[in-house]
Amino acid sequence: LEFSCDGEPAPWQVYTRRGKPSVGHLAQQAWQTQLALTARTVMAKRIDNHPFGGPLRLEMDFFRSIPETIPEGKRLDWIKEHLIQRPDLRNYGKAAEDAFKGILWHDDSQVVSDGDAKGFSLDRPFTLIRLYRLDLEPPGLASSSILTTTRRGFALEISAPAPKLI
Numbered sequence: 001l002e003f004s005c006d007g008e009p010a011p012w013q014v015y016t017r018r019g020k021p022s023v024g025h026l027a028q029q030a031w032q033t034q035l036a037l038t039a040r041t042v043m044a045k046r047i048d049n050h051p052f053g054g055p056l057r058l059e060m061d062f063f064r065s066i067p068e069t070i071p072e073g074k075r076l077d078w079i080k081e082h083l084i085q086r087p088d089l090r091n092y093g094k095a096a097e098d099a100f101k102g103i104l105w106h107d108d109s110q111v112v113s114d115g116d117a118k119g120f121s122l123d124r125p126f127t128l129i130r131l132y133r134l135d136l137e138p139p140g141l142a143s144s145s146i147l148t149t150t151r152r153g154f155a156l157e158i159s160a161p162a163p164k165l166i
Contacts (some may be wrong), residue, residue: 001042001129001130001131001165001166002128002129002130002131002165003039003042003106003128003129004036004038004126004127004128005034005035005038005039005089005126005127005129006124006125006126006128007031007034007125007126007144008027008031008064008125009031009062009063009064009092009096009118009125010024010027010028010030010031010092010095011028011087011088011091011092011094011095011125012028012091012092012094012095012098013025013027013028013091013095017083019027028095029096031099032095032096032098032099033099035096035099035100035127036099036100036103039077039100039103039104039105039129043103043104046136051102051103051104051105051106052104052105052110052131052133052166053105053106053110054110054133054134055110055112055113055133055134056105056111056112056113056131056133056134057111057113057114057115057131057132057134058097058111058113058114058115058129058130058131058132058133059112059114059116059129059130059131059132060092060093060096060116060117060127060128060129060130061116061117061118061119061127061128062089062092062096062116062117062118062119062127063118063119063120063121063126063127063128064118064119064120064121064125065120065124065125066079066120066121066122075122077129079119079120079136081143082120083118083119083120087115089117089118090116092116092118092127093114095118096127096129097111098127104131109130112134113134120127130165131165131166132165132166133166
């Protein structure tokens with residue numbers, strides 16, 4: 001499953017500041033509402049429009065806007081400087097995963113593999129979402145992933161062929 005959602009990505013934020021919802025949390029809620037609405041629209045077009053079960057791989061690319069005050073000739077330098085600044089990539093992912101609960105999956109604990117990126121869009125802010133279903137089968141069978149034993153437990157390894165886009 002692959003789709004995009006327009007709008008400025010907003011990272012996960014602490015709910016309150018001095019007993020009131022923080023400005024960042026309100027922006028997060030608005031973005032989560034937009035993500036959920038877009039995901040519901042995408043899922044409604046599917047024959048089986050129920051949340052996916054089983055283990056999933058989620059890839060998300062978060063593209064923020066560039067302030068209009070940055071001259072075009074200086075945008076590349078501005079991007080290089082600001083790409084490694086806050087907000088943290090994981091905070092975008094946490095907010096988005098929470099928004100998709102009950103729509104794309106039953107619980108975000110089903111996401112056992114991910115690949116996220118953040119960047120800037122020269123056109124408009126948006127988020128690109130790709131969701132893959134993973135098959136956990138014993139090694140040697142045609143599968144997109146396998147469970148392997150490590151010294152501390154089990155780990156998921158993605159192996160060829162690649163997971164299939166749902």
